[in-house]
Amino acid sequence: MIDVVQLLTLLGLAAMTVLTRCFFFILNRELPFPAWAQRGLQYAPIAALAAVVVPEVLVTQGQLISSWLDARLLAAAAGVAYYAYRHGQGQAVLGTIVVGMAVYLPLHIGLGW
Amino acid sequence: MFLDPANFRHPAFRAGMADAFKVAPGIWAWGLMTGVSMVQAGLGPAMSSWMTLLVYGGSAQLAVTPLLAAGTPVWVVLATAFCVNLRFAVFSLHLRGYMMAWPRWQRLAIGYLIADLNYVQFVQYHPHPASDAAGQRAEMAYLSGNCFLTWLGWQVASVLGIVLASQIPLSWGLGFAGVLALVGILCSLASSRMRTVSLVVSGAAAVAAYALPLRLNILVAIAAAVAMCLMIEKTTGMNKVST
Numbered sequence: 001m002i003d004v005v006q007l008l009t010l011l012g013l014a015a016m017t018v019l020t021r022c023f024f025f026i027l028n029r030e031l032p033f034p035a036w037a038q039r040g041l042q043y044a045p046i047a048a049l050a051a052v053v054v055p056e057v058l059v060t061q062g063q064l065i066s067s068w069l070d071a072r073l074l075a076a077a078a079g080v081a082y083y084a085y086r087h088g089q090g091q092a093v094l095g096t097i098v099v100g101m102a103v104y105l106p107l108h109i110g111l112g113w
Numbered sequence: 114m115f116l117d118p119a120n121f122r123h124p125a126f127r128a129g130m131a132d133a134f135k136v137a138p139g140i141w142a143w144g145l146m147t148g149v150s151m152v153q154a155g156l157g158p159a160m161s162s163w164m165t166l167l168v169y170g171g172s173a174q175l176a177v178t179p180l181l182a183a184g185t186p187v188w189v190v191l192a193t194a195f196c197v198n199l200r201f202a203v204f205s206l207h208l209r210g211y212m213m214a215w216p217r218w219q220r221l222a223i224g225y226l227i228a229d230l231n232y233v234q235f236v237q238y239h240p241h242p243a244s245d246a247a248g249q250r251a252e253m254a255y256l257s258g259n260c261f262l263t264w265l266g267w268q269v270a271s272v273l274g275i276v277l278a279s280q281i282p283l284s285w286g287l288g289f290a291g292v293l294a295l296v297g298i299l300c301s302l303a304s305s306r307m308r309t310v311s312l313v314v315s316g317a318a319a320v321a322a323y324a325l326p327l328r329l330n331i332l333v334a335i336a337a338a339v340a341m342c343l344m345i346e347k348t349t350g351m352n353k354v355s356t
Contacts, residue, residue: 002157006163009187010163013173013194014169016191016195017169018224019195020201020205021201022220022221023205024208024209025212025213025220026221028213042308043339044335045207046299046302046311046315047338048200048335049200049298050311051200051318051330051334051335052172052331053292053295054317055316055323056292058320062323072292076293080300083297088300092301093294093297093300094136094139097136097139097290097293100289108285108286108289109285109286
């Protein structure tokens, strides 16, 4: 079982999920938005996702990886290459996952990279 | 939300589920390993199950799991989750044009369920917000179906991971499938040269500022990438005027 403090922490975390996912459509009134911010918006979503994903591939134990012989790096590269080869058509994202894991698992489990 | 018959009886609901199904294996593997890693970090099956059911955000759960296990102050845990989830706030600004047609409680209910893949698939399927009621219903039905399948798959996989925690070694690294799903999503977002610049600048800044507390490197990276892109836009625009 969990205690009251743990439950409140989890409710707080759930509130963070709702707050961030709904951030700009919680309020009804129109938000004042300067023109530069409107233009910046087209670059923000990819930046926001890259800021989470790129360190997942390139950082290990808080440090930038020091070798090209890294299972995560090579798997991500293989996934991107597959996506580019398919020009994003059809099941390109699924292919990225499958090709990436096909590279990752043997290197990671087999060779310990 | 997916509990509303007007959504789940709409044909767009199935279209949304079909699209979510295309990327489902990555979600399942990621959910499974999130379940495993919460238990193996010492949170216990009850805490892990409640976390999955209430918090519903893989990257935030993974980021706060070691903090919770170490007894970190609650405000640090919440601030870390907020920074890791910051990308959703950016997505929500884009989604505002679609959402304002609905009452607030419906916006909050569906908004809670919109994860990375749902956002990207939704805005690719509906590049522009509909202006009529039928179109808005089709949008909401698609989004409901898309989010429902992702949510169901994630929860089942996470609980499975929690139950099987002692049988699946974390060292296999199956959770990397979730990162690869996001890599694929990044590729699909990189639809123009400037957006690719944004990706590279943000990624580099996020790695360079990785040592910052509370995952503030994510905030720094977004600001750096957007500022860099606006500067490039302005400089190249000025060049056009002067030549």
